[in-house]
Amino acid sequence: MKTFLRIGFIVLLATACAKNTEPELVPVYKPTPDTLEIPYGFPTRLNIPDDNPLTKEGIDLGRLLFYDGRLAGRASEGKFMSCFTCHIQENGFVIGKPRPFPVGLDGQPTRHAMLPLVNLVWNEGTYGWNGSVKSIEDDVLAVITDPTEFGSSFLAVEKAIREIPGYPVLFEKAFGTKEVTVERIAKAIAQFVRTMVSSNSKFDKYLRGELQLTQSELNGFVLFTTEEGADCFHCHGGSGNPLFTTNLFYNNGKDSTFAGESDRYSVTGNATEKGNYKASTLRNIELTAPYMHDGRFNTLDEVIDFYAHELVWTPYIDPLMHHIATGGNQLVPSEKEDLKAFLMTLTDTSFIQNPAFGKPVSFPGEKTMILK
């Protein structure tokens, strides 16, 4: 009895102030938290999921996977594909080829032109041209099985990465376990993509007072931000919105019919959103051709001409497209040149040359595998 009482007493004292939670598993590796520095004028609200915070190890792993052609899980067929296949840094993280590119591993072209991977940490949950993708993680998972992209399976991808010497330990460092899953693959890539911030274009430097724009560029900036000019800013931002997109969806007067579209209407069912697609960011726009959701324009000149003279009226046209009254903004050639000059100030060479976003020098197990 005495012993029982003593033990009970000791146990009670020992547990008296303990939390009422399950004991946490302590990973062998504890990933190092990482943070993003918010550039001048950029949004302070970041979209980083609670279950996938940025860590140095996660970002490093994501970068490797982003660039590793074995990611598709089809190396045994002699087929290699990764995010890098289509999202090429020097092209502002698009493929930089006219339609029908890109094509998937089975030769099928993707359904839409590509959106650049830039400043996505400020997208608040509507990824893709119609906003149907809720997160970067979801997008990675969709790419794996999409027949117009990897055309693979979760199992094949997990097996491929698991069997490459060196990867499991990197997963352990990033996530506390060597177990390779597609969810962790998606998380790592998403972490890496969230670090891809472009904030050092000529226009950014102008806003920070570090340099002056040329007269032609300034003229173009005025055209960009005035209703009597080209009025681009309502949908594409400007000095007050340096992302150069609202991340919202608009019918910008490209087409007269909308049958079979993968537009915003196909997501929301709201008939007023027929023909609506995301206003893509204009950052690095000089590099990210082809343009529009279907890649119909191959040059900036074609795009500027479209907005100047070729708008198509339908009942669905966005109310912000007030220049539809005259078929376009009617810019004259010199104004078109000025507008183009301004758009080219949005090119961020430090972003497209940043080694932190570039292809890693080496990959796990690369001595045993052929990389593409």
Place this chain on the structure above:
Amino acid sequence: MNQVNTLWFQVPFPFKQIIFWSVSWLVSLLFVTACEKKTSEPPDTSETRITIRFEHRIDGQKLQYDTLLYVNEAGNPYMVNEIQYFISDVILYPHNKGPVTINEWKDIHYIDTDLPTTLRWDVYDQITAGQYDSVGFHFGIAESENISFMYPNPPERDMFWPEYLGGGYHYMKLNGKWLPEGQSIQTLPFDFHMGIGQIYDSVGAITGYVHNDFPVILKSSQFEIMPGETKEIAIVMNIENWFKDPNIYNHDLYGGYIMQNQTAMQKAKENGHNVFTFAETKN
């Protein structure tokens, strides 16, 4: 103390054991209960607060969006697609007392008909119970508070007014479409956007700016709030009045955009005094 010690030694051994362990258990139980989470205090039901709803009507009826249902005073058939605007410095006028400005942590409120959460403003401030004679606010953002880059995040961010045109933020974007005279089907967009206007010289250079924000005192906006009550009131935008009184605003005349048309914005500003009304909602 010596007396206590003496008494303790007089207690027979088995009883000493029982007393010792009983005291030990009581002490440890005290530890356990001391470390339990504190339960939250029951809410203070005596708080007196105010909630402001924002309603949008045409001709006294709830606005129906995206439908060519309405005709303005100039005879233009029109529809409204969305309205986004700021009000600021909401003021309550207590009976026989000085005005009270609702400060909250921010004194500018954004309303967006595409975002239902913005259509209801649960004001943080406690309100003094009693009779109030009227309610007022500022339409848009007053010059001293209308500072470029103060909103880095959406949706307010997307209201920015270009620096070249005066900077700061749109007071309002009222986006819709109207049927021009002579047309039977083809509606055209109108962007009834208000903000800082510009004064241009003869060659089109900007020589000055005009702040088009204005104060509003809601007519017949007296109400009573009881101690502990959360009073819900509504600020109603009667959209037809933007185009009506004292200036008849004709879309055929002013076209689809007015950010660089101070004449049009001045007329809108003058009409704005009659646009907003007050409504009280029973709890």
